[in-house]
Amino acid sequence: MAKMHTVRDLNIDIPKEARRLADEMLSDLEKSKRPVLEAVKTSLDNSIYNSKVGYLTPGDKVVRTELNVSSVQKLARVVFILEILLNNLLIEAVNTKRELYYMCKGLIKSNKRLKPLDFEDQDESDAIIDFIGDMLKVYREELNCFANDRGGQTYSQQLVVTESLMDGTKATIDLSTLGTAPYQPKNKPQSLKLKAKKKIDFALVIESEGTAGTLQSMGFTKRNNCILMGAGGVPSNGVRGWCKLIEEELDVPIYFFGDLDAYTLQNIFRTLKAGSAASLIRNQHFSAPSVRFLGLLPEDVKKYDLFTYPVKESDPAEMRSLKKAKDALEGDPFFLDKKNKNLADILRWLMKEKIRCEQQSLFSVNPKDPIMMEKILLEKIKRGAYV
Amino acid sequence: MSKITKSSTAEYFAKNLQQVGFSSPLKAVLTTLKEAVDNSLDACEQAGILPELIVEISKVGTGSSKNTDLIKVTVEDNGPGIDPDDLAKVFGEYLASSKFGKGQCSRGQQGIGISAATTWAQLTNAKGAFVTTKKENMRKAVSAQVDVDIKSNTGVLRKKETIDWDKKSGVRCEFVLDGRIQLNGDGGLITYLEGTVLVNPHLTLEYKLLDNEKVRVERVTNEVPDMPEATLPHPHTFKLGEFITHAHLFGKVSMEKFLRTGFSRISDDAIKNLKAKGLSKGLLDKSLTAVKEDEFKKVFQVVQDTELMAPSTRSVINVGEEALSKSIARLGEIDFFSVVTRKPAICDFKPVAVEVALARFKNRNLEADAPVQLLRFANRVPLQFDKSGCAITWAIESVNWKTYGLVQPKESLPIGPYVFAVSIVSPFIKFKNASKETVDASEDLVEEIRRALIQAGQKLSRHIRKETKEADLERKLAHIEQFGPILVESLIKITKSNSSRQKKAEEGLMKLLGRDSKEAIADLDLATSRLKDLHAKEAKKRGEDPDAAPAAGDAPPHPETPPAETDLFGEPLAAKKKAGKGSKKQASKSK
Numbered sequence: 019m020a021k022m023h024t025v026r027d028l029n030i031d032i033p034k035e036a037r038r039l040a041d042e043m044l045s046d047l048e049k050s051k052r053p054v055l056e057a058v059k060t061s062l063d064n065s066i067y068n069s070k071v072g073y074l075t076p077g078d079k080v081v082r083t084e085l086n087v088s089s090v091q092k093l094a095r096v097v098f099i100l101e102i103l104l105n106n107l108l109i110e111a112v113n114t115k116r117e118l119y120y121m122c123k124g125l126i127k128s129n130k131r132l133k134p135l136d137f138e139d140q141d142e143s144d145a146i147i148d149f150i151g152d153m154l155k156v157y158r159e160e161l162n163c164f165a166n167d168r169g170g171q172t173y174s175q176q177l178v179v180t181e182s183l184m185d186g187t188k189a190t191i192d193l194s195t196l197g198t199a200p201y202q203p204k205n206k207p208q209s210l211k212l213k214a215k216k217k218i219d220f221a222l223v224i225e226s227e228g229t230a231g232t233l234q235s236m237g238f239t240k241r242n243n244c245i246l247m248g249a250g251g252v253p254s255n256g257v258r259g260w261c262k263l264i265e266e267e268l269d270v271p272i273y274f275f276g277d278l279d280a281y282t283l284q285n286i287f288r289t290l291k292a293g294s295a296a297s298l299i300r301n302q303h304f305s306a307p308s309v310r311f312l313g314l315l316p317e318d319v320k321k322y323d324l325f326t327y328p329v330k331e332s333d334p335a336e337m338r339s340l341k342k343a344k345d346a347l348e349g350d351p352f353f354l355d356k357k358n359k360n361l362a363d364i365l366r367w368l369m370k371e372k373i374r375c376e377q378q379s380l381f382s383v384n385p386k387d388p389i390m391m392e393k394i395l396l397e398k399i400k401r402g403a404y405v
Numbered sequence: 406m407s408k409i410t411k412s413s414t415a416e417y418f419a420k421n422l423q424q425v426g427f428s429s430p431l432k433a434v435l436t437t438l439k440e441a442v443d444n445s446l447d448a449c450e451q452a453g454i455l456p457e458l459i460v461e462i463s464k465v466g467t468g469s470s471k472n473t474d475l476i477k478v479t480v481e482d483n484g485p486g487i488d489p490d491d492l493a494k495v496f497g498e499y500l501a502s503s504k505f506g507k508g509q510c511s512r513g514q515q516g517i518g519i520s521a522a523t524t525w526a527q528l529t530n531a532k533g534a535f536v537t538t539k540k541e542n543m544r545k546a547v548s549a550q551v552d553v554d555i556k557s558n559t560g561v562l563r564k565k566e567t568i569d570w571d572k573k574s575g576v577r578c579e580f581v582l583d584g585r586i587q588l589n590g591d592g593g594l595i596t597y598l599e600g601t602v603l604v605n606p607h608l609t610l611e612y613k614l615l616d617n618e619k620v621r622v623e624r625v626t627n628e629v630p631d632m633p634e635a636t637l638p639h640p641h642t643f644k645l646g647e648f649i650t651h652a653h654l655f656g657k658v659s660m661e662k663f664l665r666t667g668f669s670r671i672s673d674d675a676i677k678n679l680k681a682k683g684l685s686k687g688l689l690d691k692s693l694t695a696v697k698e699d700e701f702k703k704v705f706q707v708v709q710d711t712e713l714m715a716p717s718t719r720s721v722i723n724v725g726e727e728a729l730s731k732s733i734a735r736l737g738e739i740d741f742f743s744v745v746t747r748k749p750a751i752c753d754f755k756p757v758a759v760e761v762a763l764a765r766f767k768n769r770n771l772e773a774d775a776p777v778q779l780l781r782f783a784n785r786v787p788l789q790f791d792k793s794g795c796a797i798t799w800a801i802e803s804v805n806w807k808t809y810g811l812v813q814p815k816e817s818l819p820i821g822p823y824v825f826a827v828s829i830v831s832p833f834i835k836f837k838n839a840s841k842e843t844v845d846a847s848e849d850l851v852e853e854i855r856r857a858l859i860q861a862g863q864k865l866s867r868h869i870r871k872e873t874k875e876a877d878l879e880r881k882l883a884h885i886e887q888f889g890p891i892l893v894e895s896l897i898k899i900t901k902s903n904s905s906r907q908k909k910a911e912e913g914l915m916k917l918l919g920r921d922s923k924e925a926i927a928d929l930d931l932a933t934s935r936l937k938d939l940h941a942k943e944a945k946k947r948g949e950d951p952d953a954a955p956a957a958g959d960a961p962p963h964p965e966t967p968p969a970e971t972d973l974f975g976e977p978l979a980a981k982k983k984a985g986k987g988s989k990k991q992a993s994k995s996k
Contacts, residue, residue, distance in 0.1 A: 131891065
């Protein structure tokens with residue numbers, strides 16, 4: 019069997035490092051000394067953004083977990099899952115987080131003594147897996163744990179993907195042969211190679227997968243030499259890695275188009291462009307810093323007379339989006355960077371106007387023209403109306 | 406122009422009974438009971454008699470109005486009795502009261518309530534109140550039916566007769582009226598009776614509701630509360646206009662004499678302070694008849710700006726922490742409680758005394774995620790409706806109960822199996838309506854109640870903290886036992902180590918975690934000793950032996966409290982728990 023493709027050249031031997039940590043913990047215990055585990059603090063207050071680097075990187079804050087009666091449960095869980103992951107690495111088995119959750123549940127249920135470790139829901143086991151990654155400073159993928167394939171449905175008449183399979187063979191997928199069906203990028207972008215049959219002018223990432231599908235069915239990819247992709251909300255690791263791959267392997271401008279609100283700007287666009295605080299140690303390979311924000315922009319609302327919604331101050335959910343904008347302006351290093359001043363200005367505008375605008379509002383600009391959205395998007399790209 | 410007619414007070418109230426608590430069949434029964442019990446308790450207290458009340462409420466048929474039953478409400482007391490000549494006035498005439506404007510903290514004030522009950526019975530069942538009365542000096546009792554002559558606002562006696570009654574003195578009144586019965590929940594009859602029991606430790610109450618077993622609750626104190634005397638008014642309770650009018654009653658005396666004799670708390674020291682604040686001797690010596698309006702204003706302002714002693718404690722009455730502690734145990738078996746009686750204070754120019762009792766019962770209000778059961782009292786009368794607009798509710802919601810270990814959604818009542826009883830007593834409680842259901846929420850009053858609640862919360866938190874620490878210790882010990890061996894076992898597997906390392910690591914782990922549990926034990930000891938200190942302090946305050954105190958606050962200290970197995974209803978608690986579920990359902994249905 020061929021060796022698995024790695025995300026990067028790893029300079030540590032994970033099993034060796036894990037065994038060293040376990041041995042250290044054991045030695046501490048033998049000496050009645052409290053073992054301590056340290057992991058990178060994955061939060062905005064430990065995120066650094068440098069526009070030259072292009073993505074969020076970790077600061078030097080760490081989360082220390084020292085063994086005591088309150089943390090003994092967490093440490094027991096960490097070591098328990100670490101053992102499973104190490105075995106996976108040894109036999110080169112791969113699992114999703116959800117599979118690991120059920121594997122743990124099965125092992126725990128079959129052994130009464132392990133019962134206290136039981137997880138109430140997947141969030142609990144996910145948090146432990148993330149902690150292990152942050153502790154060893156390795157990607158989840160390097161622990162052979164992959165996310166589910168979600169989001170990123172892609173359409174193109176020019177793009178050809180070559181996938182290296184586990185058995186050493188290769189599969190070639192010409193996206194133009196898929197009809198109206200999308201290509202679903204895998205959660206292991208490192209096993210993919212991209213080629214353009216013909217020059218590709220741009221890649222367009224739409225926030226909503228449904229809207230990307232609609233544009234495609236109306237002939238967007240027939241009329242344009244492009245890659246059209248639906249992010250499917252907050253981009254998954256797969257989508258982020260896929261965008262990164264497009265950025266690295268094809269020299270094409272990438273644009274993102276979504277709603278005009280704080281959530282889209284911070285949670286979706288910023289994650290795609292510069293990564294997230296939760297994945298600080300993985301952002302290098304899971305963000306595409308060249309992605310540009312095509313809209314919706316405040317100026318579009320005026321120019322195309324778009325329908326907007328007022329943010330109801332009486333609605334706590336809507337008010338949260340305003341608070342989110344405020345928090346982003348105060349504490350998100352991405353928006354605090356002067357290179358991203360124009361993006362921060364959009365947040366300020368949202369707070370001032372207290373309105374939001376959906377990406378789908380472009381469909382209503384001219385009720386007689388079914389491809390109005392396409393026309394506007396192309397016109398915006400041509401005009402350079404993006405941030 | 407249409408003709409202007411004049412109607413009698415009785416006519417007004419007969420048409421507007423909803424304003425005085427008769428707005429629904431449910432409230433009609435409760436209000437009738439309430440008015441009769443209030444009158445009995447007031448009468449007993451005024452005569453210095455320890456009250457013993459017998460209450461019976463039964464369904465006797467179908468009501469004349471739609472969806473109502475015909476309900477008989479009977480209240481019998483051992484009070485001084487009513488002079489037969491006054492029967493018609495008391496039960497049949499509006500605004501005929503012995504308590505009106507006296508500046509006392511009696512339950513009844515205006516003389517509306519019981520006449521309204523008679524009117525309701527008369528309107529729905531064509532018969533007013535059936536009353537039996539006997540004074541100590543009477544050989545036989547007098548019984549009669551009292552109706553309200555609505556046109557003239559006078560009471561009319563019918564079927565008057567003398568009968569034998571083996572009671573030294575007392576009044577028994579009976580109303581047969583259209584109504585409906587709700588036993589539990591905010592507006593329930595049992596809730597009312599329990600509340601009345603709580604704030605009247607000197608009351609022995611026997612009651613039978615519908616077909617339920619008869620319940621008897623014994624008094625826990627033999628002291629009849631001293632009925633507050635109508636003392637001189639406190640100058641800070643006055644407004645300028647009242648001040649000037651009040652002065653006119655004193656004729657040709659000096660300003661100083663007027664201040665000294667017309668008000669309470671104007672002592673030699675107070676006069677000195679008034680002078681220091683700029684009141685000239687000349688003005689103080691000036692005869693009232695010569696004082697000009699602007700001079701009155703000047704005097705008034707100086708008096709308001711000068712700090713005076715709090716109003717006379719004699720003008721308000723409180724149950725007292727000790728009596729409240731004993732009384733609360735009559736509502737069921739208690740886990741722990743805390744009571745606070747605040748010194749009287751001035752709120753909105755009126756003396757007010759606030760008392761708070763917070764308790765957790767073993768078998769009450771057991772729905773863990775439901776808000777606490779709130780019992781509100783004004784002048785020792787339970788308030789059961791319109792909770793949300795009441796000063797007491799506002800004050801509770803304004804306290805951050807999380808500090809004291811309770812769960813509390815934002816700006817709401819805290820959550821948990823607790824009973825919060827808050828009582829305010831004042832000669833001039835400002836109600837939002839004539840039916841006395843809600844206390845008007847002024848800033849001063851809410852703040853005063855809030856302070857009492859905070860004090861009670863602090864005491865309560867000692868109990869809760871002890872419990873939290875106990876749970877903490879238990880959890881920590883369980884964690885050590887559960888996770889320790891798994892942790893070591895997994896480490897051994899990863900490092901492929903031998904069993905001697907495993908043994909050594911397990912020993913080391915136990916040592917480490919043992920240190921942690923020792924800390925938890927120390928925390929618990931600290932919480933326990935702080936609680937003990939609180940008990941000792943409270944016992945000392947009550948004049949008890951502090952060494953015998955640890956039980957106070959956790960369990961009722963009084964020998965007369967019901968045994969642990971039975972509750973207020975004399976029923977085994979286990980049985981009540983079962984019944985409680987049904988009755989809660991009934992309460993929610995009636996909502």
